[in-house]
Amino acid sequence: MGGKVYVVGIGPGGEEQLTPQARRAMERADVLCGYTVYIDLVRPLFPDKETYTTPMTRERERCRWAMETARAGRTVAMLCSGDAGVYGMAGPVAQLAPEFPEVELEMVPGITAALSGGAVLGAPLMHDFCVISLSDLLTPWEKIENRLLCAARGDFSICLYNPSSKKRADYLRRACGILLREKGPETVCGWVRNIGREGQERRVLTLAELREETVDMFTTVFIGSSTTQALEGWMVTPRGYEAKA
Amino acid sequence: MGGKVYVVGIGPGGEEQLTPQARRAMERADVLCGYTVYIDLVRPLFPDKETYTTPMTRERERCRWAMETARAGRTVAMLCSGDAGVYGMAGPVAQLAPEFPEVELEMVPGITAALSGGAVLGAPLMHDFCVISLSDLLTPWEKIENRLLCAARGDFSICLYNPSSKKRADYLRRACGILLREKGPETVCGWVRNIGREGQERRVLTLAELREETVDMFTTVFIGSSTTQALEGWMVTPRGYEAKA
Numbered sequence: 001m002g003g004k005v006y007v008v009g010i011g012p013g014g015e016e017q018l019t020p021q022a023r024r025a026m027e028r029a030d031v032l033c034g035y036t037v038y039i040d041l042v043r044p045l046f047p048d049k050e051t052y053t054t055p056m057t058r059e060r061e062r063c064r065w066a067m068e069t070a071r072a073g074r075t076v077a078m079l080c081s082g083d084a085g086v087y088g089m090a091g092p093v094a095q096l097a098p099e100f101p102e103v104e105l106e107m108v109p110g111i112t113a114a115l116s117g118g119a120v121l122g123a124p125l126m127h128d129f130c131v132i133s134l135s136d137l138l139t140p141w142e143k144i145e146n147r148l149l150c151a152a153r154g155d156f157s158i159c160l161y162n163p164s165s166k167k168r169a170d171y172l173r174r175a176c177g178i179l180l181r182e183k184g185p186e187t188v189c190g191w192v193r194n195i196g197r198e199g200q201e202r203r204v205l206t207l208a209e210l211r212e213e214t215v216d217m218f219t220t221v222f223i224g225s226s227t228t229q230a231l232e233g234w235m236v237t238p239r240g241y242e243a244k245a
Numbered sequence: 246m247g248g249k250v251y252v253v254g255i256g257p258g259g260e261e262q263l264t265p266q267a268r269r270a271m272e273r274a275d276v277l278c279g280y281t282v283y284i285d286l287v288r289p290l291f292p293d294k295e296t297y298t299t300p301m302t303r304e305r306e307r308c309r310w311a312m313e314t315a316r317a318g319r320t321v322a323m324l325c326s327g328d329a330g331v332y333g334m335a336g337p338v339a340q341l342a343p344e345f346p347e348v349e350l351e352m353v354p355g356i357t358a359a360l361s362g363g364a365v366l367g368a369p370l371m372h373d374f375c376v377i378s379l380s381d382l383l384t385p386w387e388k389i390e391n392r393l394l395c396a397a398r399g400d401f402s403i404c405l406y407n408p409s410s411k412k413r414a415d416y417l418r419r420a421c422g423i424l425l426r427e428k429g430p431e432t433v434c435g436w437v438r439n440i441g442r443e444g445q446e447r448r449v450l451t452l453a454e455l456r457e458e459t460v461d462m463f464t465t466v467f468i469g470s471s472t473t474q475a476l477e478g479w480m481v482t483p484r485g486y487e488a489k490a
Binding site: 009011015016017018019020021024083084085086087088090091092093094095097098101105107108109110111112115116118119120122123124125126127128129130131132133138139143144146147149150151153154155156229231232234236237238239240 | 254256260261262263264265266269328329330331332333335336337338339340342343346350352353354355356357360361363364365367368369370371372373374375376377378383384388389391392394395396398399400401474476477479481482483484485
């Protein structure tokens with residue numbers, strides 16, 4: 001008789017964007033599993049809950065541990081920042097499903113940064129959009145570059161995750177350079193740092209200014225489409241209603 | 246002294262994916278405003294709350310009504326299915342901000358269908374993805390076609406909103422035809438109908454099968470990247486960890 005693994009998106013980290021479904025999954029779990037920072041975010045809600053933490057680069061081990069623990073009959077909640085299915089653990093866990101057929105899986109969606117950060121800036125996405133990660137740890141830069149070009153040529157609104165890290169300090173500049181091949185320098189952009197947390201910051205700026213900007217790994221970046229506007233401090237991509245009589 | 250408008254994403258409609266922040270915005274509002282179906286979804290939570298409903302095609306009037314009502318000193322919660330900033334009301338409301346500077350605005354993110362539907366299918370997005378609406382009510386089909394081609398050429402995972410309606414019964418077929426110019430017919434796809442509601446249905450299938458599928462307006466469609474797999478009934482796009490030693 002196998003147990004269950006919930007893969008849970010906890011949102012930006014605060015209680016106010018944690019869904020009831022996510023909270024219940026964690027209540028039902030015998031043990032919470034995840035990256036140390038995420039466990040610490042929810043610990044105040046479950047001070048007596050057993051936890052299992054692993055460092056950032058040991059995701060596959062964490063998933064295997066969760067499935068093995070569930071196979072032994074326990075219920076595990078694997079925690080992910082934002083949404084479990086957007087650069088989270090839903091994929092790696094599901095990839096183990098064939099090896100652990102007796103374990104029940106349930107994915108619990110959460111508020112990913114494109115949405116929580118978007119709400120801080122106003123309505124930067126609104127219409128068709130792309131989400132792209134600038135992290136080339138697992139993806140060749142050539143593939144990221146192609147995606148940036150395709151996103152620009154499709155005139156999508158764009159949201160960039162992982163725009164920067166110690167080893168990748170110039171990636172945002174490089175990405176902006178690629179986008180500027182297809183998009184105007186006045187394209188309205190924005191970023192949000194520490195979404196929903198202490199020290200949250202936001203800025204609305206042009207693509208030319210964004211290229212000169214220094215951002216960190218806690219920042220989510222938004223690049224507008226050809227129709228995006230800056231209005232009263234909000235970054236707003238029209239839905240198209242203006243074309244209606 | 247102006248009032249406030251909250252633009253609130255209520256998620257798929259059930260209480261379990263309604264965030265505390267969204268619930269509090271509705272509690273604080275003097276009146277809930279929105280499309281009749283969304284008001285009815287939350288009415289059990291706020292049985293005595295004043296409401297103002299409008300039909301689906303009167304969004305701009307609804308936004309103006311909300312801003313005028315707030316300017317008179319009241320607090321309005323404008324409700325949107327899913328997330329307010331993804332084909333929702335955040336943009337149209339923010340576009341009125343210059344005309345109503347005394348009104349405070351707050352956008353409240355919610356679980357959009359790409360995430361709630363994605364969780365039902367497993368992990369269809371996972372990595373870089375695009376969201377595209379097949380509704381050409383406000384967007385020329387040529388633009389939609391270009392976006393589908395760009396999304397395919399970028400090898401993004403793709404999520405399609407509004408895949409079908411009475412007047413647009415063959416749009417999914419047309420979209421699949423366009424994608425098949427760049428993607429293989431065996432590309433793993435999926436759809437979810439009535440996400441999170443009574444009568445929820447799901448299916449994992451190939452792109453060739455998807456082209457022959459009949460879906461309705463309550464369905465969200467997912468098209469995989471070149472690496473997406475079908476595993477034990479789950480639609481799973483790898484994060485790329487397999488490439489790691």
